[in-house]
Amino acid sequence: MNRKSGEDKMxxxxxxxxxxxELDLPARRQFLRYAxxxxxxxxxxxxxxxxxxxxxxxxxxVSRFNDKVQAALFDPSRLAPTYPESMMTRPFPFNAxxxxxxxxxxxxxxxxxxxxxLVQDKHSWTLAELSQLPHTSxxxxxxxxxxxxxxGKWGGVTFSTxxxxxxxDTSAKYVGxxxxxxxxxxxxxxTALHAxxxxxxxxxxxxxxxxxxxxxxxxxxxxxxxKNPKHVxxxxxxxxxxxxxxxxxxxxxxxxx
Ligand SMILES: Nc1nc2c(c(=O)[nH]1)N[C@H]1C(S)=C(S)[C@@H](COP(=O)(O)O)O[C@H]1N2
Ligand SMILES: [Mo]
Numbered sequence: 001m002n003r004k005s006g007e008d009k010m011x012x013x014x015x016x017x018x019x020x021x022e023l024d025l026p027a028r029r030q031f032l033r034y035a036x037x038x039x040x041x042x043x044x045x046x047x048x049x050x051x052x053x054x055x056x057x058x059x060x061x062v063s064r065f066n067d068k069v070q071a072a073l074f075d076p077s078r079l080a081p082t083y084p085e086s087m088m089t090r091p092f093p094f095n096a097x098x099x100x101x102x103x104x105x106x107x108x109x110x111x112x113x114x115x116x117x118l119v120q121d122k123h124s125w126t127l128a129e130l131s132q133l134p135h136t137s138x139x140x141x142x143x144x145x146x147x148x149x150x151x152g153k154w155g156g157v158t159f160s161t162x163x164x165x166x167x168x169d170t171s172a173k174y175v176g177x178x179x180x181x182x183x184x185x186x187x188x189x190x191t192a193l194h195a196x197x198x199x200x201x202x203x204x205x206x207x208x209x210x211x212x213x214x215x216x217x218x219x220x221x222x223x224x225x226x227k228n229p230k231h232v233x234x235x236x237x238x239x240x241x242x243x244x245x246x247x248x249x250x251x252x253x254x255x256x257x
Pocket of ligand 2: 095143145
């Protein structure tokens with residue numbers, strides 16, 4: 001993942017403490033027992049990227065972090081914590097596999113969201129059509145495996161509402177998402193239908209800015225940051241495992257609830 005300059009990053013103990021505070025006592029104990037792994041990730045993200053041994057051990061640690069800590073952090077049957085707007089992180093960090101000058105430049109007037117796979121209605125959606133759907137918002141925390149987290153406000157359409165509208169086969173296993181920047185990811189159907197999974201069109205009550213995924217981003221507070229695709233251009237429902245940009249490089253697929 002892209003290495004970022006210091007200002008956006010929370011220090012390692014701060015992220016561990018802030019995440020731990022959100023957990024109830026048994027989960028907090030479990031989290032703190034494994035928190036050293038997060039420290040390990042923070043240290044290892046500073047590894048030389050041309051050193052394949054270091055990269056591999058970083059990926060192994062990230063995967064271990066996901067496997068052991070996610071159960072405490074992300075419970076599918078519960079709602080993720082929400083926050084008052086006064087707690088929003090300003091400015092909200094930007095992160096991608098490229099730096100800011102790589103942010104895709106998308107013309108909203110021409111934009112169409114492709115919908116495919118196991119759905120009844122395969123018509124493509126314009127932004128005007130998407131904005132007609134019922135709108136809701138949430139203030140939640142985005143957690144990146146690189147060792148930072150931040151609180152933001154996203155607004156949009158509850159994803160389960162959208163899936164209903166397109167007649168998705170909700171007994172299918174996966175929803176795959178493709179992005180304008182060649183990023184892609186996929187999620188399990190229970191997460192797609194989770195009450196806090198939003199197909200977002202806005203950030204902080206403004207049209208979603210380019211750096212946060214204009215014009216469309218799927219936001220799930222029950223999944224790690226890299227499972228939250230920006231610049232979504234295609235959504236498909238499938239029983240064939242679609243993988244993902246980081247997932248295919250060894251990151252734990254579930255990465256959340
Ligand atoms: N299309 C796309 N989506 C993406 C990424 C990306 O590189 N491209 N990076 C992911 C990662 S690793 C993180 S942590 C979050 C960062 O979101 P932010 O820029 O809103 O902070 O976006 C995720 N979604
Ligand atoms: Mo991330």
